[in-house]
Amino acid sequence: MGTYELVDLFAGAGGLGLAARGLGVPGIGIEWDKNACATRQAAGLATKQGDVRDFSPSDFPSANVLVGGPPCMVYSVAGAGAARRNLTDTLDLMQRMARREDVTARLAQLEDERKHLVLEPLRWALDAIDSDRPYEAVVLAQVPSVLPVWEAMGDVLSAEGYSVACGPLRAEEYGVPQTRRVAVLIARRRGRAALPKATHQRFGKKSSTASGTPVLPPCVTMGDVLDRPEPFTVLSSYGFGGDPKDRGQRTSTQPAATVTGRIFRSRVITDDDGAIDRLSASEAGQLQSFPADYPWQGHIKGQQIGTATPPLLATHILAAALDLAVQPTRPTETMPIPSR
Known part of the structure; x- marks a missing residue:
């Protein structure tokens, strides 16, 4: 090395x-x-x-x-x-x-x-x-x-x-x-x-490791990293492929959808469709695997995080x-x- x-x-x-x-x-x-x-x-x-x-x-x-x-x-x-x-x-x-x-x-x-x-x-x-x-x-x-x-x-x-x-x-x-x-x-x-x-x-795909190979751990979920009561669902303000007619949603037992500069437009709801606080800069950063205390600065944090x-x-x-x-x-x- x-x-x-x-x-x-x-x-x-x-x-x-x-x-x-x-x-x-x-x-x-x-x-x-x-x-x-x-x-x-x-x-x-x-x-x-x-x-x-x-x-x-x-x-x-x-x-x-x-x-x-x-x-x-x-x-x-x-x-x-x-x-x-x-x-x-x-x-x-x-x-x-x-x-x-x-x-x-x-x-x-x-x-x-x-x-x-x-x-x-x-x-x-x-x-x-x-x-x-x-x-x-x-x-x-x-x-x-x-x-x-x-x-x-x-x-x-x-x-x-x-x-x-x-x-x-x-x-x-x-x-x-x-x-x-x-x-x-x-x-x-x-x-x-x-x-x-x-x-x-x-x-969305079960592990296909060969026989005798240890099975990989499941993917990390939003609930694993965000300090919020579960369950909750994140509703994207944009759709898959950018189509607003096909808005995506992920539950707290799943990883987030791709984080983009529009992340702060996403709604967060409970199972009874009750709206709760939208994602903070710290939480959006955590979904990108930044530490919770990462010091985001300026007025355009969504773009920094999403890119x-x-x-x-x-x-x-x-x-x-x-x-x-x-x-x-x-x-x-x-x-x-x-x-x-």
């Missing part, structure tokens, strides 16, 4: 950073949003406020692990609509970057800056390689639709000598009290890259990428925040 230090692109409120700290890996995050930066500062996470595009690996010479989750567009491998064009444009730019072509002029023609931003991790990785200081590991996590982009980026990194693993992970299979799918890329300079093994059962990588999932991802051991924690256990 080597000594690691990471730089976290698009660091947000601290999901990956909190996971790294729990694993004993120091690092710094780059984040432009002032509210997320305030939260990170209150949590004791080192932060540079600014645009990732204004920095480069040379600004963080001691970092040897690159992580992040750039804001992404919708991508699709099928059809001929906008999602397919987004993917075609992005893959073309990746290939040009892999050939070390100057794509500045092409980027200037793009209308949506998210097409710029999703390429930033590759720019950083290639810059580090060309400076003879390649990152020991690259770890990326985002919504499932970005998986074709991660796979293409993985092909570029493979050609540069990395071992790469890509795929979707389900948050509840790693102890997060929420069903959330995340597309993950792990690339390693040394050793074989592999996605982390599940630690809990998948929601974060769940720290518990991030812990398993980083541990797999860096060959580190994960210490078991209880879902309600608080994580240490240094005094400021």
Whole structure:
């Protein structure tokens, strides 16, 4: 096991950073949003406020692990609509970057800056390689639709000598009290890259472990982590797939539905349809596996919470990428925040 230090692109409120700290890996995050930066500062996470595009690996010479989750567009491998064009444009730019072509002029023609931003991790990785200081590991996590982009980026990194693993992970299979799918890329300079093994059962599906293998524990529920009288039901203010006509609901004996920036619009009711207090920032954060006392700051807490990588999932991802051991924690256990 080597000594690691990471730089976290698009660091947000601290999901990956909190996971790294729990694993004993120091690092710094780059984040432009002032509210997320305030939260990170209150949590004791080192932060540079600014645009990732204004920095480069040379600004963080001691970092040897690159992580992040750039804001992404919708991508699709099928059809001929906008999602397919987004993917075609992005893959073309990746290939040009892999050939070390100057794509500045092409980027200037793009209308949506998210097409710029999703390429930033590759720019950083290639810059580090060309400076003879390649990152020991690259770890990326985002919504499932970005998986074709991660796979293409993985092909570029493979050609540069990395071992790469890509795929979707389900948050509840790693102890997060929420069903959330995340597309993950792990690339390693040394050793074989592999996605982390599940630690809990998948929601709605019985364990299918082979004969003789211990059955995984059930997924963690909202009732396990929230300090509320049970039973209760959370009614989403948005539907599955964003359709308000198909609003989702989960009971306290189930994990939460995917937490988004609209989490505070969700209603909480009792069995007799009596409305009770809506979720607080602390409770919404707990459904993302943040500690109950995480110091959320600013006026836009829902967005910070909903866009974060769940720290518990991030812990398993980083541990797999860096060959580190994960210490078991209880879902309600608080994580240490240094005094400021």
